Amino acid sequence: MSQLSQLQPNLLWQLFEKICSIPHPSKHEQKISAWIQSWATEQGLSVKEDKVGNLFIKKPATAGMENRPGVILQAHMDMVPQKNAETQHDFLTDPIQPYIVTEADGDWVTAKDTTLGADNGIGLCSALAVLASDDIAHGPLEVLVTIDEEAGMTGAFGLEAGWLDGDILINTDSEQEGEVYMGCAGGIDGQATFALAFEDVASGAQSFNLSISGLKGGHSGVDIHTGRANANKLLVRFLLMASEQFGIRLTELNGGSLRNAIPREADASFVIAAEQVDDFKAALATYLKTIQTNLGSIETDIDMLLISPETFDQQWTEQSQNSILKALNACPNGVMRMSDDIEGIVESSLNLGVMRTKGNKFVAMTLIRSLHDDGRLETQTTVQSVFELAGANIEFSGAYPGWKPDTSSAVMKTVRDTYHQLFDKTPEIMVIHAGLECGLFKTAYPHWDMVSFGPTIKFPHSPDEKVNIATVEQYWQLLVAVLKNI
DSSP states (O other): OTTGGGSSSHHHHHHHHHHHTSOOBTTOOHHHHHHHHHHHHHTTOEEEEOTTSOEEEEEOOOTTOTTSOOEEEEEEOOBOOOBOTTOOOOTTTSOOOEEEEEETTEEEEEESSBOOOHHHHHHHHHHHHHHHOSSOOOSSEEEEEESOTTTTOHHHHHOOTTSOOOSEEEEOOOOOTTEEEEEEOEEEEEEEEEEOOEEEOOTTOEEEEEEEEOOOOEETTTTTTTTOOOHHHHHHHHHHHHHHHHOOEEEEEEEOSOTTEEOOOEEEEEEEOGGGHHHHHHHHHHHHHHHHHHHTTTOTTOEEEEEOOSOOSEEEOHHHHHHHHHHHHHSOOEEEEEOSSSTTOEEEEEEEEEEEEETTEEEEEEEEEESSHHHHHHHHHHHHHHHHHTTOEEEEEEEEOOBOOOTTOHHHHHHHHHHHHHHSSOOEEEEESSOOTHHHHHHHOTTOEEEEOOOOEESTTSTTOEEEHHHHHHHHHHHHHHHHHO
């Protein structure tokens, strides 16, 4: 842990070290919330908590800057809990273990076999570092720390008017240095539920478990256009072929872990007639070689493992199996459409993030994102049609709006000009294909002028997550200068 304490800006990294030691996965933020409140009180700052668990911390303006516009620094306190299947880590009790790695493109902080939580831990710690510093010039300052951003945006949904006084909000949840965001995608969760029917396994059938692993995964918004494969889709494609050619019968099917993370692993248990086993194994070897070849430039470590577990005595009926496999195979996944207005930006996408066997039911979970409500609706109705045709019940929930760009934003101009003054280049003004909380904030505070920027974070929502050290210092320089210039 001492490695990080030597980095600059020193106070930010010390705070990040601390929050890595406090478990804070989505839906379980009690420990980090209690620590933040205690820390703020020790700093002599006013801190409040609303009924959903958001925190509000206030700091008076620097002398002589009392009449400047009030600024709100905003971050979320939760992190995505992701690890590889073989990793032993309890996100409710075990600390994240960060360390520094040197690569061809610079020095990075990453974590041992888990997500790092730089999303949005670096942003959170930058806000706390501003609060704790006595040499940063700023007007009236507030910090808003929301809960559960990654798993439902509960904090943003629950934000009530009247808690905050500022007129300008700086969101710290962006993940590419040199890009400043003025808009983001909205989204909606979908859950399709199938009723499962079972029957006795035929006499003499052999039992197997097949898993696919080694995929990179990643953020279902930020990384959806990168060509990273979806473990659920790859496994289902093979199982459907094996069902038709070799008569395999499933007993269980699971994959992915979060609807907003591209699935890295999936597995299925099944039975097969003994005389078909050799041909099945040959087909599996061919399929693995095919996807390794076709996806190898991006997915360098794909593997499929076949083992023989204990004997199964119940299998899915043919009707249940056909309906589920064909629906999953037909379900769209990945980029649906690129934006016509903003070059290189995804307009609409879909992630088939989770599939689970739950007793006598099978559940598939998706996350749809779009810059436009109509694009979201188009993808939503497509997914709905696929699963309803297959006999599933599908429900959509948690819809959140996108953040519509404001081309006349004063704070955007301040950030752009400040960036140019500091680094002698102009940042890219962007719209991000991910769900920032800014769109929801407009419900309670429609007058807010908002902007989002941050350091470079690669592969959030996966165990490959890493944050570039040099860009954290650049981000800090920009944040401090912007506060002074507003």
